[in-house]
Amino acid sequence: xxxxxxxxxxxxxxxxGEPAGDLVLSRAAVLDxxxxxxxxxxxxxxxxxxxxxxxxxxxxxxDAEVVxxxxxxxxxxxxxxHVHLRTPGDEDEEDLETGxxxxxxxxxxxxxxxxxxxxxxxxxxxxRSLRDRASEEAFVPTGFLAxxxxxxxxxxxxxxxxxxxxxxxxxxxxxxxxxxxxxMRRALQYQHLVGGQLALHEEDHDLxxxxxxxxxxxxxxxxxxxxxxxxxxxxIPSVAESTMIARDAALAAYEDARIHVQHLSARESVAAxxxxxxxxxxxxxxxxPHHLTLTDEEVRSLDSRFKxxxxxxxxxxxxxxxxxxxxxxxxxxxxxxxPHSIDEKEVPFEEAAMGTTGLETAxxxxxxxxxxxxxxxxxxxxxxxxxxxxxxxxxxxxxxxxSEASLVLFDPQAEWEPGAEGWESRSSxxxxxxxxxxxxxxxxxxxxxxxxxxxxxxxxxx
Amino acid sequence: MRHLLAIAELERxxxxxxxxxxxGFAEVGRRDIKKVPTLRGRTIVNLFYESSTRxxxxxxxxxxxxxxxxxxxxxxxxxxxxxxxxxxTIATLSAYGPEAIVIRSxxxxxxxxxxxxTEAAVVNAGDGKHEHPSQALLDxxxxxxxxxxxEGKRIWIVxxxxxxxxxxxxxxxxxxxxxxxxVCGPPTLIPRAVDEALGCDVTYELDGLAEADVIYALRMQxxxxxxxxxxxxxxxxxxxxxxxxxLGSRQLLMHPGPVNRGVELAPEVIDGPNSxxxxxxxxxxxxxxxxxxxxxxxxxxxPDGGRTGDPEDVxxxxxxxxxx
Numbered sequence: 041x042x043x044x045x046x047x048x049x050x051x052x053x054x055x056x057g058e059p060a061g062d063l064v065l066s067r068a069a070v071l072d073x074x075x076x077x078x079x080x081x082x083x084x085x086x087x088x089x090x091x092x093x094x095x096x097x098x099x100x101x102x103d104a105e106v107v108x109x110x111x112x113x114x115x116x117x118x119x120x121x122h123v124h125l126r127t128p129g130d131e132d133e134e135d136l137e138t139g140x141x142x143x144x145x146x147x148x149x150x151x152x153x154x155x156x157x158x159x160x161x162x163x164x165x166x167x168r169s170l171r172d173r174a175s176e177e178a179f180v181p182t183g184f185l186a187x188x189x190x191x192x193x194x195x196x197x198x199x200x201x202x203x204x205x206x207x208x209x210x211x212x213x214x215x216x217x218x219x220x221x222x223x224m225r226r227a228l229q230y231q232h233l234v235g236g237q238l239a240l241h242e243e244d245h246d247l248x249x250x251x252x253x254x255x256x257x258x259x260x261x262x263x264x265x266x267x268x269x270x271x272x273x274x275x276i277p278s279v280a281e282s283t284m285i286a287r288d289a290a291l292a293a294y295e296d297a298r299i300h301v302q303h304l305s306a307r308e309s310v311a312a313x314x315x316x317x318x319x320x321x322x323x324x325x326x327x328x329p330h331h332l333t334l335t336d337e338e339v340r341s342l343d344s345r346f347k348x349x350x351x352x353x354x355x356x357x358x359x360x361x362x363x364x365x366x367x368x369x370x371x372x373x374x375x376x377x378x379p380h381s382i383d384e385k386e387v388p389f390e391e392a393a394m395g396t397t398g399l400e401t402a403x404x405x406x407x408x409x410x411x412x413x414x415x416x417x418x419x420x421x422x423x424x425x426x427x428x429x430x431x432x433x434x435x436x437x438x439x440x441x442x443s444e445a446s447l448v449l450f451d452p453q454a455e456w457e458p459g460a461e462g463w464e465s466r467s468s469x470x471x472x473x474x475x476x477x478x479x480x481x482x483x484x485x486x487x488x489x490x491x492x493x494x495x496x497x498x499x500x501x502x
Numbered sequence: 503m504r505h506l507l508a509i510a511e512l513e514r515x516x517x518x519x520x521x522x523x524x525x526g527f528a529e530v531g532r533r534d535i536k537k538v539p540t541l542r543g544r545t546i547v548n549l550f551y552e553s554s555t556r557x558x559x560x561x562x563x564x565x566x567x568x569x570x571x572x573x574x575x576x577x578x579x580x581x582x583x584x585x586x587x588x589x590x591t592i593a594t595l596s597a598y599g600p601e602a603i604v605i606r607s608x609x610x611x612x613x614x615x616x617x618x619x620t621e622a623a624v625v626n627a628g629d630g631k632h633e634h635p636s637q638a639l640l641d642x643x644x645x646x647x648x649x650x651x652x653e654g655k656r657i658w659i660v661x662x663x664x665x666x667x668x669x670x671x672x673x674x675x676x677x678x679x680x681x682x683x684x685v686c687g688p689p690t691l692i693p694r695a696v697d698e699a700l701g702c703d704v705t706y707e708l709d710g711l712a713e714a715d716v717i718y719a720l721r722m723q724x725x726x727x728x729x730x731x732x733x734x735x736x737x738x739x740x741x742x743x744x745x746x747x748x749l750g751s752r753q754l755l756m757h758p759g760p761v762n763r764g765v766e767l768a769p770e771v772i773d774g775p776n777s778x779x780x781x782x783x784x785x786x787x788x789x790x791x792x793x794x795x796x797x798x799x800x801x802x803x804x805p806d807g808g809r810t811g812d813p814e815d816v817x818x819x820x821x822x823x824x825x826x
Contacts, residue, residue: 270510
């Protein structure tokens with residue numbers, strides 16, 4: 041049986057720019073389905089914990105800071121098991137400070153950083169150095185994954201036991217698949233010794249790179265379908281993803297190992313995960329806000345902000361992902377926050393880098409596109425926004441009395457335009473820039489410390 | 503029209519207007535002095551990131567026939583070779599104040615991007631495997647000359663549709679002009695969902711070819727054969743080559759060039775009586791003149807203060823002499 045879940049705040053972070061003062065969020069609409077909470081309370085935070093959930097308007101403030109939360113919601117803070125902080129190597133795109141500030145502004149109390157940096161994180165020294173830096177620079181608790189294979193080359197396993205001892209929270213070659221089934225199987229076998237989760241980027245390059253070995257850089261650049269046929273762009277077929285998920289689910293079952301499938305994009309993939317879960321395979325998975333809200337129709341504009349891997353797919357794929365989030369086949373939302381410099385995006389679509397930022401817009405986007413139209417219950421979304429902690433051995437935040445106080449103050453009415461006031465991230469390649477979103481994070485609290493206050497809210501004008 | 507980026511962005515009226523203007527320029531081409539002063543003093547940049555013979559030469563000659571100054575930049579030997587980005591190259595060339603930039607790029611959407619970075623009118627002379635609108639327009643022009651109208655005509659486009667920007671533009675343009683289009687080729691060279699994407703029929707065999715009024719053969723890109731899209735050229739030829747046996751006497755034959763003799767077309771049909779291939783090249787010149795005219799002179803103020811773009815402006819072009 042797996043080890044007990046440890047708190048998100050045990051990951052490395054600065055521990056807050058502000059000391060953990062006492063805080064009262066008065067007359068808040070509190071919603072935490074996991075804790076069975078849905079009602080108006082005064083939320084009292086003391087000593088970093090949820091000290092009290094009192095009747096709305098009943099608490100005397102005393103020395104505590106009082107935040108008027110009337111008409112606003114208090115939710116458990118979010119957890120993102122899939123971000124790219126570009127450190128080391130591409131700090132011009134993001135670093136630990138800017139990336140985690142972006143996370144805090146999106147309501148996140150913790151993130152897991154992928155290992156496909158320059159160079160990739162595949163030695164114990166790399167992991168230790170990143171953890172040291174996080175304890176000085178990160179606004180929110182940050183865990184680091186290490187590579188499954190040396191240099192992400194897909195050939196030899198990294199020293200996973202040593203990496204685990206050095207503090208790697210899990211293992212992933214994200215950005216690249218582990219194409220070789222023998223290597224994948226070894227990693228699954230070795231998990232019995234090491235224990236860490238294996239987070240998998242599922243893509244069969246033989247299918248997704250149709251130009252073949254002669255021109256590996258000329259691979260597919262978008263979903264293979266009607267839009268790619270109209271634009272003459274090389275497609276990434278859905279089966280490039282779903283067949284690899286099926287392969288790895290079968291291998292995981294055979295080795296009695298556990299896997300976490302990253303960024304599901306296709307309906308065939310949802311079906312593959314559902315079948316594996318039905319068969320008792322220890323498999324979890326995630327979906328991103330962009331795959332849950334956008335389709336390949338966006339690519340008709342040839343705007344490189346809509347180029348990501350896996351690609352935006354068809355309307356039926358999007359619907360299958362929503363159904364998966366609703367039913368729980370998809371365990372959690374992850375952003376795959378992927379910052380890129382302008383120079384990598386201000387080029388023709390086929391040449392552009394893949395990826396979009398997401399931390400600052402995730403919850404507001406899903407609230408606007410899924411909750412307000414009535415497609416998804418707010419409670420279900422709130423639960424999926426932090427459920428990504430569990431596959432990695434971390435406990436999602438709770439608003440139950442006595443829990444560590446990691447929460448979000450959310451204004452469900454506020455309208456705003458992402459990017460209009462700039463970004464916390466160092467990069468601006470957001471596929472949601474310029475849209476009007478409804479609902480905004482006003483404040484993020486991690487273990488009792490306020491790590492983010494939205495500017496106009498902090499100045500008392502919101 | 504501000505730019506010519508894609509057939510998908512045009513309406514039938516746009517195509518018809520360009521066809522009429524091309525007709526006027528065809529008349530000019532039959533005169534001793536084939537040049538008109540319409541674009542005198544204006545600069546047109548041809549920026550070619552891919553090799554091209556007929557498209558680049560016909561745009562260059564079209565610009566010269568309209569008396570424009572032409573700067574032709576080829577990627578090889580330019581600063582592009584030294585790693586300059588497309589955006590920086592456009593900024594540099596825009597400093598010359600060109601009225602139009604004609605661009606061919608290996609990347610879909612390159613012309614759209616350029617249109618956002620420059621004041622000049624932008625002509626897409628082929629962007630990746632996306633579109634090649636001037637080719638489609640010259641093909642429509644060629645067919646209108648032969649058939650009078652495309653209404654109800656059946657056009658088969660045969661060959662490597664997957665890698666063909668010509669196929670995409672031509673299906674859209676032919677359909678817009680009222681034709682019914684069928685694409686035919688081996689299943690590995692037909693994009694998934696292309697019927698829904700472009701509104702054409704799809705077939706994998708030439709069995710029904712006899713119904714076609716026009717057969718449009720695509721270039722088979724032999725350099726791709728290492729990737730096994732078809733098992734061999736021999737098998738492709740057996741299944742898809744248009745030869746005298748398959749080409750009916752009343753059917754018209756087209757090809758965008760350059761032809762692989764003996765692959766997509768048998769030698770005897772290339773120069774045969776049904777072939778429009780030479781006419782396509784001739785049409786290319788007048789249609790590209792009409793495109794440049796449409797974008798640069800179509801109703802815009804002239805430098806001399808008058809207005810160009812009245813039909814008679816094309817109908818009564820004033821021949822001028824080359825400056826000494």
